[in-house]
Amino acid sequence: MVSVFLEPEIFKVTPLASKRLKCGGDADCTNLNQSVPQIQLILQIKHVKLSNECLQYTDRYLEGKKHIKLVWNFNKLQEEIVSSEVIEHLKVKLGCRAQYGFDVNEDSLEIIRENPVIFELYATNGAKSVLLSEANLYLGDILDLINRKETTRVLFYNGVIDSVNSFAYLSLQYKFTCHKKDVKNFKLTVSNIQRSQGDTQSKTFRQIKGASLKKVESDDSLFRDLDNVLKTTSSDACRSLEKEINCVDYEPNSLWLNACALRNSTEEYKPEFFVTISSLHFLEGSLPMIDTEVEQIYVEYSFLGLEGPEFETPFSVPKGKPNEDLLFNFTKKFDIDVNANYCNCKKMIDLIVNKGVVTFVVVSEQVERLDKPIQTCFELGYSEVSLDEIANLEQNEDTYQYEILDYANSLDVIGYMSIKFEGILAMKQMILTMMANKGYTYDSENMW
Numbered sequence: 001m002v003s004v005f006l007e008p009e010i011f012k013v014t015p016l017a018s019k020r021l022k023c024g025g026d027a028d029c030t031n032l033n034q035s036v037p038q039i040q041l042i043l044q045i046k047h048v049k050l051s052n053e054c055l056q057y058t059d060r061y062l063e064g065k066k067h068i069k070l071v072w073n074f075n076k077l078q079e080e081i082v083s084s085e086v087i088e089h090l091k092v093k094l095g096c097r098a099q100y101g102f103d104v105n106e107d108s109l110e111i112i113r114e115n116p117v118i119f120e121l122y123a124t125n126g127a128k129s130v131l132l133s134e135a136n137l138y139l140g141d142i143l144d145l146i147n148r149k150e151t152t153r154v155l156f157y158n159g160v161i162d163s164v165n166s167f168a169y170l171s172l173q174y175k176f177t178c179h180k181k182d183v184k185n186f187k188l189t190v191s192n193i194q195r196s197q198g199d200t201q202s203k204t205f206r207q208i209k210g211a212s213l214k215k216v217e218s219d220d221s222l223f224r225d226l227d228n229v230l231k232t233t234s235s236d237a238c239r240s241l242e243k244e245i246n247c248v249d250y251e252p253n254s255l256w257l258n259a260c261a262l263r264n265s266t267e268e269y270k271p272e273f274f275v276t277i278s279s280l281h282f283l284e285g286s287l288p289m290i291d292t293e294v295e296q297i298y299v300e301y302s303f304l305g306l307e308g309p310e311f312e313t314p315f316s317v318p319k320g321k322p323n324e325d326l327l328f329n330f331t332k333k334f335d336i337d338v339n340a341n342y343c344n345c346k347k348m349i350d351l352i353v354n355k356g357v358v359t360f361v362v363v364s365e366q367v368e369r370l371d372k373p374i375q376t377c378f379e380l381g382y383s384e385v386s387l388d389e390i391a392n393l394e395q396n397e398d399t400y401q402y403e404i405l406d407y408a409n410s411l412d413v414i415g416y417m418s419i420k421f422e423g424i425l426a427m428k429q430m431i432l433t434m435m436a437n438k439g440y441t442y443d444s445e446n447m448w
Contacts, residue, residue, distance in 0.1 A: 039108075039142065044173040045070065045081065045096040046386075048121070049411055054132065054167045057160070058087060058123040061130050068092045069122040069129060070170070074100060075111055082124065090410065095355065112142055119170060121156050132168065133158045142176050149175045151403075153413075169411060173389075269396070269426035271337040273348075275303065276420040277313060277330045280362065280404065284322035286414035287406060288364070288380050294319050296365040297326055297380075299417070303358055304334060304347045316365045325418075336423075336430045345430050352391050352431070357384040360417060362404055379407040383417045390421050391431070397422040 048068050058066055066087040071080040081096045102108045116136035122129045133156035139145070151173045155166040277299050288294045296316035303311070313330040320326055335341040336348060350356070360383045366376065383402040390398065399420040406412040 039102055039146075040177045041074075041100045041102075041112075041139075042175045042177060043074075043098045043100070043117070045094045045098075046171040046173065047091055047093045047095075048083075049169050049171065050087070050090050050092065051162065051165075051167045051411060052090070053162050055087065055090070057132075057158075057167075058130065062123055062125045062128060064125045066123050066125050068094070069124045070094060071120040071122065073118045074098075075115065087123065093355075109142060112139055119154055119156075121168060121170070132156065132161070135170070137172075139174060145176050147175070147177055149173055149400075151400075153403075166411070269423070269429055271335060271341070271426050271430060272423050273334045273336050273427050274420075274422040275301075275332050275334070275358075276422070277301075277328045277360065278399065278418040278420050279325045279327045279329075280415055280417040281323050281325050282319065282404075282415040283413065286322075286412075288319055288414060289322050293366065294364045294380065295367050298363050298365055299328060299330070299360055300363060301358060301360045303332075304344050304351075319364075336427060338430055338433050345434060348387070348427065349431055349434060352388045355386065355388055357386050359384055360402075360419065361407075362415075362417070381405050381407050381414050383419070385419060390424060391427060393424055396425045398424065 048070070067085070068083040068087060069080060070082075071078065077100070079098055081094055083092050083094055085092050102111075116138045119135050119137065121132045121135070123132055124130070135154045135156050137152070137154050151171075154170040154172065156168040156170070157166050161167040280297075280299070282288045288297075295318065297319050298313045298316040300312040301307075311332065313328045315328075317326045317328070334344060334348075336345050338345050351358075362380045362382065363377050364380050381404040383404050385402060397420065399418060401416040401418050403413045404415040404417050406414050
């Protein structure tokens with residue numbers, strides 16, 4: 001019987017790749033070598049998007065309720081997750097985050113550079129599983145990726161399902177993180193390694209000598225996904241988490257931990273949240289570029305239950321050339337004062353806890369003509385933003401390029417939209433004010 005995860009899982013990692021660490025009352029965390037920079041890889045599995053042909057294929061081989069099972073291997077560490085959602089629609093949420101830790105040395109750098117994360121995609125009804133396809137993801141050079149969030153898609157192909165196109169894709173994000181104080185040491189270590197390799201560096205994968213990436217098993221339920229963290233407001237749980245953080249010297253990246261830090265912060269953040277549609281561009285060969293009826297472009301969205309003309313960019317722009325930025329710089333302010341704007345605050349928290357998305361729709365607006373005074377607008381594509389991911393950021397503002405998916409076929413990317421969020425720390429303070437236990441006190445020196 002295949003187990004179905006009813007909630008996302010997060011795996012903790014050791015600060016050192018060469019040592020397994022069990023934290024708790026019997027933990028021995030006194031001999032951690034801090035001379036070597038430590039890197040963590042955070043792999044966020046978001047969802048799988050299937051084609052209609054794939055749905056027909058699974059119906060042919062499996063009966064009853066079907067789920068997606070994803071298995072992945074990273075440096076001989078295998079994990080898997082089964083969707084809690086039944087395959088009823090094209091998009092199936094997975095919502096899992098895995099974390100790995102390792103030392104920065106010659107072997108670990110080559111492991112990342114030369115070896116992909118291997119994904120296996122299955123459909124399962126519990127009693128039987130059908131392998132749909134396998135795919136690889138090469139993560140790239142750590143030096144170029146440190147402390148930078150990467151969003152990508154892993155495409156799956158199967159000639160039986162679709163002889164030409166991919167039949168599914170996996171949406172995920174990954175990030176190599178390093179404590180700020182270790183970034184300089186990290187870059188110095190990488191530089192020394194690259195100099196020592198010189199021009200004789202082999203292009204093929206060499207035998208791994210000792211650097212391994214190890215996952216640490218833990219029963220601590222406090223390192224869970226954001227929606228579960230927000231539900232944990234016990235003072236005892238906070239103190240336990242604080243002890244855990246001190247023990248492993250783990251740099252926290254969850255909304256809960258950041259919010260705890262904000263509680264005792266002397267800096268005040270004005271209770272305002274800003275959303276700015278900065279720009280967008282279409283890819284060469286995309287439908288908007290080919291379609292001669294597409295002339296003018298504008299963007300619209302709804303947020304916190306608010307919609308209408310004021311949530312449309314105040315002007316439309318010519319669609320331009322492929323990869324040419326269409327500038328809007330359209331900003332909306334949302335007040336999130338707990339006392340004065342409780343309704344906005346409650347809707348924002350609900351959106352985060354329920355992992356909802358904010359959808360930005362790209363609309364084609366035709367130019368008015370005398371021979372055709374009535375013009376029809378139609379949707380070209382859309383971008384989706386998960387607010388819980390924004391809430392987990394550590395900075396007060398963030399600008400990111402989101403994929404624009406074809407409105408008729410969401411497997412196709414037709415362009416990218418640049419969206420800026422400001423007031424992220426004010427949002428965290430608002431969430432803490434509404435949800436956290438007021439009796440909790442926190443020691444900033446020990447926490448950080």
